[in-house]
Amino acid sequence: MSRITRFAARDPGPAARMAGFVAHLRSNGLRLGVGETQTALAALTHVSACDPRETRLALKAVCAANADEAARFDLLFDSYWCTDGRVREKAVPREDKADRKSTNTRDPQGENAGARGALHSPGDGPDRASADGDGTGKLIASGVENLMRKDMRQLVSPQDISAAEATARRLAAAFRDRRSRRRRTARKGDQIHFRRLIRQSLSTGGEPLTLPRKARPDRPVKIVALCDVSGSMTIYARVFLAFLSGLMRADDSTDAYLFHTRLVRISEALRDTDPMRVLNRLSLLAEGFGGGSKIGAALDQFARGPARRFVNGRSVVIILSDGYDTDPPEKLAKALARLRKRGCRIIWLNPLKG
Amino acid sequence: MQDWRALQKGMADHGYIAADDLAMAVHIALSLGRPLLLEGAAGVGKTEVARVLAALRDTMLIRLQCYEGLDAAQAIYERNYPRQLLAIRAASEAGETGKDVEARIFSDDYLLERPLLQAIRQPVAPVLLIDEIDRADEEFEAYLLEVLSEFQITIPELGTIRATTRPIVILTANGTRDLSDALRRRCIYAHVDYPEPAAELAILQIRAPEIEATLAAQIVGFVQALRREDLEKNPGIAEMLDFAAALAGLGVNDLIHDPMLLQAALGTLLKTQSDREAIPPEVAARLAGRAA
Structure with missing residues (x-):
């Protein structure tokens, strides 16, 4: 077949090519180790390795590990082994994916900045004008003022913390245990x-x-809490954060995250023994606090990343959010479905539901 | 080497039409001696692969059905406690010494083999089917990993039992939860999908040769069309065969002419109330008409 990649003349041989292919798959997100390279080579000795079709099927059976990967495998195979006879460079062609990823993570930050700017302007403009008009206008204006400063110390007061912490500890104790x-x-x-x-x-x-x-016996469940701190949630965030820190103190295995347009892990920060230092650390972590919300994207990021390691059938995921999302709802549904597949229970606490 | 083609054909001879990637995965798993993990929706014939392989290899099929809370006593071995108790009583009547009794009641005779132990103690390598592994909890998955990599089981009183033969291990999962990466890595993976129309037709003709070619084509077309509808539970291959059998039993020769009987036979395909509501008689008739 003329479509098959022509390898450089100094190419050391099939084993190295296979290692290159596995590296190529790895850079595209398949989780493969050295063992797979060996298995792949061993598998090729059992089929006619000269036939691209058989090779493809054999490598697919070895390298793909779930339905998603099996579906993507054909494209990845083509992009490595069948590049229309072009000479293969050392660099993997799909490596640009890594680049795209990094811009992706940078992207939301850019949008953050935009969102923050948008929040400023209504606060500065019409609200201030209405502030010296009637009382209701003033109420809104003060709410916006809080957003603008984005200072966690103003959002959470020590009294709130102790009250919410007590509640959280009781709650945590109540739903911690699940019958084994x-x-x-x-x-x-x-x-x-x-x-x-x-x-x-x-x-x-x-x-x-x-x-x-x-x-x-009763076995403790693991609690993972995700708190939405986007603009629409600011007035609840104070209580919720206090609630979270209460949860964190009640149980060592609890995990907590903040999200607005991206996801931030705050478990370590919340475990700090000094409540005021907690707030300082949170303020640093929660850059973009009170900005726009991308619940779908944040949950998706959670389901693909940390959830893989921390969420299992014995976990309860608590989502504290009002559900106002700038992403399409399908994305959120997909992310939740993905999370659900980890076998956990999901509790969505929506402050708007009262 | 065309081994896997031969395997595919062998499976077809035993009534299983395997897609290319499935046949290849089975071939690789057999030749490398690795467990095979089959994933896919319910009713696409995952379990059937194990049955056919056992028939093909002419060996025993040992099945371990997983469920939440499955533990060592049900998966590996259990002592025959009532028999042990009886033996102790009988021994004390006969005046046997404690040492002898102990040696006896912890011997092999008083051991109930459960699937995993049974599988590694066979003289001929059996097919070990671990069905719906995703239903078992993670502790069991971790233990299974150990058995699958070493093929040995340790029983405190008897010592370590090594596998006399390496069983052919087939695991099935239908994605109720994600399996651990460690388990996936040990296995050769194949995703089993609903078959293509041609393959499904071949399955129907092998399993129900008495059905006429035109009706068979209609049935397959109808079921394929039904899978494209937005249903809660897509009809699997077993359901399709039931449907065909129901139609044959009702004496239907053509799907289009008998909307009443078609509706009656739909119960074999649509198994939830909402799915029944989603496919009213008109829709069913339209789908059947298009399939013809």
């Missing part, structure tokens, strides 16, 4: 622990004198 499906020895249980019964009865000549039982 496994059984272990317990004084009172619904099943007899036969394994132990036999062991104990040996000492009494086969007479089972005591009946050890087993029950399902």
Whole structure:
């Protein structure tokens, strides 16, 4: 086939090419290790490696690890092995994807700045004009004023924290436990622990004198909280943040994130023992606080990134948000569906619902 | 090497039409001795692969159905406690010494083999089907990983049992939760999709040869069209075969002429109330008409 990539003359051989291909897949987000390169080479010895079609199918079986990757594999295969006879450079052609990614992360920041600017101008303009008009105008204006400063110390006061923290601790204790499906020895249980019964009865000549039982123990669930701090949420953010810090203190395994137009992990900051220092650190982290909201994008980022490591079937994900989103709702639905697949329970606390 | 073509043909001879990528994945898994992970919607014939492989290799099929809370006692081994108790009582009547009794009641005779242990103790390599692995919880997945990589199981009283033969392991999942990367990495992966019309027609003809060619084509066209509708639960291959059997039982020769009977047979394809409502008789008739 003429479409097949022509490799450079000094190319060291098939093993190196395979390593290059695996690196190419890896740079495109497939999670492969050295073991896969070996497996791929071993797999090729079992098919006719000269036939591109067979090679493609064989490598697909080895390298793809889920439905999404299997669907993308053909394109990735083409872009490495079938580049219309062009000589292969050392650089992988799709590597520009990494570049795009980095601009992506930079992008929201740019939009942040834009969003902030937009928030300033109504606050500065018409609101100030109406402030010396009637009382209701003043109310709105003061709300906007808060946004403009974006100072976390103004948003959260120590009294609020202690009140919300107490509530949070109670709540956290209430939904922390989930009944495990496994059984272990317990004084009172619904099943007899036969394994132990036999062991104990040996000492009494086969007479089972005591009946050890087993029950399902409660196992703690892990709480992951995501708090929306976009412009529309500012008036609730203070309470929610206090609530979060209460949750964090109640349980070591809890994880917390802030999101507005992007996602920021605040677990370490919230665990700080000094409440005022917490706020200082938060102010630094929460750049873009009170800006626009991209719930869909933020949740998607969460579901693809941290959720992979921290969320499992024993997790409860709490989302604190009013649901005002600049992204299309489908994106949010997709992100939630993806998150749901991790097997966690999702609780959406919406302040607008009262 | 055309081994995988031969394998594909062998599977077809046993009544399973495998797509190219599935056949290749099975071939690679068999030749490398790695577990095969099959993923896909319910009713696309994932479990069937294991059955066919067992038939093809002429070995036993050992099946482990996973569910939440599955533990070692149900997956690996359990002692036959009632029998042990009886033996202890009998031994004390006969005046046997404690040591002998102990040696006896913890021997092999009092061990109930569960699928995993059973699979590695077979004289001929069996096919081990671990069905719906995504339903089991993560602790079990982690344990399974160990068994699948070493093929050995440790029982405290008997010591480590090494596999006499390496079973052919097939895992199926339908994506109720994501599997761990570690497990995925150990396996050869294939995504099983609903078959193409031609393949589905071939399946129908193998499984129900008594159905006429025109009706078979209509059935496949109708089911394929139904899958394109926005349904909660897409009809799988098993449902399609049920549908065909129902039509044959009702004596239908043509889907278009009998809207009443078509509606009656739809119960084999649409299994939820909302899906039934989504496909009223007119829509069904239209789909059937287009399929013809």
